[in-house]
Amino acid sequence: MIVQQIIENINNNQRFLVVAHENPDGDAIGSTLALALSLRDMGKDVVAYNADAIPDVMRFLPQCDVLVDSLPDNSHFDIAFVLDAGDLERTALPVRDLCQTVINIDHHPYSDFGDLCYVDTDACATAVLIYRVLMACQYQPSLAVAKALYLGILSDTGSFRYSSANQESFAIAGALVGLGVDPWEVSSNLYESNTPERMRLLSLVLPSLQISSSGHYASISMTLDTLKQSGASEEHSDGFVNYPRSIRGVEVALFFNQTAENLYKISFRSRGAIDVGT
Amino acid sequence: MIVQQIIENINNNQRFLVVAHENPDGDAIGSTLALALSLRDMGKDVVAYNADAIPDVMRFLPQCDVLVDSLPDNSHFDIAFVLDAGDLERTALPVRDLCQTVINIDHHPYSDFGDLCYVDTDACATAVLIYRVLMACQYQPSLAVAKALYLGILSDTGSFRYSSANQESFAIAGALVGLGVDPWEVSSNLYESNTPERMRLLSLVLPSLQISSSGHYASISMTLDTLKQSGASEEHSDGFVNYPRSIRGVEVALFFNQTAENLYKISFRSRGAIDVGT
Numbered sequence: 001m002i003v004q005q006i007i008e009n010i011n012n013n014q015r016f017l018v019v020a021h022e023n024p025d026g027d028a029i030g031s032t033l034a035l036a037l038s039l040r041d042m043g044k045d046v047v048a049y050n051a052d053a054i055p056d057v058m059r060f061l062p063q064c065d066v067l068v069d070s071l072p073d074n075s076h077f078d079i080a081f082v083l084d085a086g087d088l089e090r091t092a093l094p095v096r097d098l099c100q101t102v103i104n105i106d107h108h109p110y111s112d113f114g115d116l117c118y119v120d121t122d123a124c125a126t127a128v129l130i131y132r133v134l135m136a137c138q139y140q141p142s143l144a145v146a147k148a149l150y151l152g153i154l155s156d157t158g159s160f161r162y163s164s165a166n167q168e169s170f171a172i173a174g175a176l177v178g179l180g181v182d183p184w185e186v187s188s189n190l191y192e193s194n195t196p197e198r199m200r201l202l203s204l205v206l207p208s209l210q211i212s213s214s215g216h217y218a219s220i221s222m223t224l225d226t227l228k229q230s231g232a233s234e235e236h237s238d239g240f241v242n243y244p245r246s247i248r249g250v251e252v253a254l255f256f257n258q259t260a261e262n263l264y265k266i267s268f269r270s271r272g273a274i275d276v277g278t
Numbered sequence: 279m280i281v282q283q284i285i286e287n288i289n290n291n292q293r294f295l296v297v298a299h300e301n302p303d304g305d306a307i308g309s310t311l312a313l314a315l316s317l318r319d320m321g322k323d324v325v326a327y328n329a330d331a332i333p334d335v336m337r338f339l340p341q342c343d344v345l346v347d348s349l350p351d352n353s354h355f356d357i358a359f360v361l362d363a364g365d366l367e368r369t370a371l372p373v374r375d376l377c378q379t380v381i382n383i384d385h386h387p388y389s390d391f392g393d394l395c396y397v398d399t400d401a402c403a404t405a406v407l408i409y410r411v412l413m414a415c416q417y418q419p420s421l422a423v424a425k426a427l428y429l430g431i432l433s434d435t436g437s438f439r440y441s442s443a444n445q446e447s448f449a450i451a452g453a454l455v456g457l458g459v460d461p462w463e464v465s466s467n468l469y470e471s472n473t474p475e476r477m478r479l480l481s482l483v484l485p486s487l488q489i490s491s492s493g494h495y496a497s498i499s500m501t502l503d504t505l506k507q508s509g510a511s512e513e514h515s516d517g518f519v520n521y522p523r524s525i526r527g528v529e530v531a532l533f534f535n536q537t538a539e540n541l542y543k544i545s546f547r548s549r550g551a552i553d554v555g556t
Contacts, residue, residue, distance in 0.1 A: 169452075
């Protein structure tokens with residue numbers, strides 16, 4: 001079926017592009033790196049691309065420097081693997097002009113572009129689909145590939161906390177640990193790599209905590225002044241909304257982020273690891 | 279061997295006490311509840327005891343009200359299972375006076391008391407050892423038992439983040455999810471149940487963050503005034519030392535906790551999830 005068709009495309013071609021969505025998360029980077037390194041191990045010519053640089057917290061991944069953020073002039077590929085992207089536009093690359101065949105591998109719903117489309121919303125991460133493809137190729141993941149896949153699963157399940165962490169997620173994570181992945185190495189890099197700027201910003205933002213009288217709503221606020229005072233930048237506040245959300249009884253958490261004198265961007269999070277919109 | 283001997287003791291006796299260490303963590307509660315409920319399913323008379331009440335964040339566990347913090351007068355048991363205790367004293371119960379046979383099941387090193395002693399420091403949690411015993415009994419865990427075991431593993435691996443999360447940890451977690459455990463239900467209760475008091479205290483403590491010029495040391499401080507101002511109590515600060523520890527580059531984190539006018543208790547944490555002493 002679809003996995004078999006992907007394997008035939010791998011076997012019958014030589015030049016591959018592997019790309020995921022810009023502003024990459026752990027699954028985008030992990031999936032890209034795992035597939036790219038595996039294809040190289042199989043003797044293929046591979047360019048692994050992301051429009052944005054690999055985030056600092058993921059730079060511990062072995063061989064992550066194969067990921068580039070620019071392509072050589074006149075690049076052309078037999079196959080482009082587009083991973084975890086949801087929409088082709090999110091690669092920020094003219095993928096269609098660069099290759100003959102587009103293969104979309106994703107676990108997001110409504111992700112239906114591509115000449116071949118391998119989408120499974122039951123998978124907790126695109127890394128799971130890459131793992132399945134590699135197993136079907138009878139490819140034994142190297143430690144570098146195993147770490148990259150583990151990062152993808154860890155990241156998209158919020159450290160195995162979300163309901164998306166199903167039986168297969170644990171089975172694959174266990175297999176990857178069996179291949180030599182150290183959970184602490186991956187998780188401490190991903191989750192215990194706060195910058196001093198972020199921590200200072202948090203210490204200034206957290207005192208703004210407001211909890212509604214019902215206890216069902218809680219909010220924190222970041223003003224332009226706070227941001228300036230901390231020396232941090234806006235992206236250092238990523239995930240801050242999880243602090244009010246983590247309070248017992250709170251159903252909806254809000255993060256007010258002042259972006260101009262009279263303008264606030266508001267992020268919402270509901271209980272249940274569901275983004276209720278930004 | 280030892281597991282077989284434990285099964286014989288289960289089969290040949292009727293009255294069981296199951297107890298873990300006072301001030302219980304997730305593994306102590308999860309293991310106690312899982313073994314107690316399983317023994318009841320097998321038709322045994324069981325008292326599940328903990329010297330301290332079950333923590334609020336674990337009260338979502340089904341049938342957790344079987345856990346009691348006082349024993350009927352003149353209690354006597356055939357077997358006492360002492361779980362996750364390290365030392366018999368930590369049960370805060372005169373176990374030897376209460377039963378004929380003490381069976382110690384634990385994953386802590388140097389835990390060598392008991393007439394039977396089943397200790398395996400390779401197990402990430404005592405819950406893993408309980409799972410092994412139940413499997414050897416050919417007992418199919420109920421959903422209540424599965425949730426309790428999952429809580430134990432989740433708790434002692436820090437949500438599968440520590441290096442103690444080995445291949446067996448993932449295999450068992452996957453099996454428990456296959457039995458119907460929802461990872462989000464367990465993890466959100468355990469990790470996203472901050473009280474408003476704790477969050478207010480954190481917002482007052484975090485601004486005390488100091489990072490050494492080398493970036494290798496970081497500290498936060500809680501004064502008597504801070505505590506009073508927050509309306510929280512000292513135990514609301516459990517785990518606060520993880521905030522300075524989570525900063526990239528920090529090797530040792532310190533938490534100064536003022537306990538009297540001129541007295542500070544200092545908690546240390548090193549990188550690597552190792553407690554370097556309190």
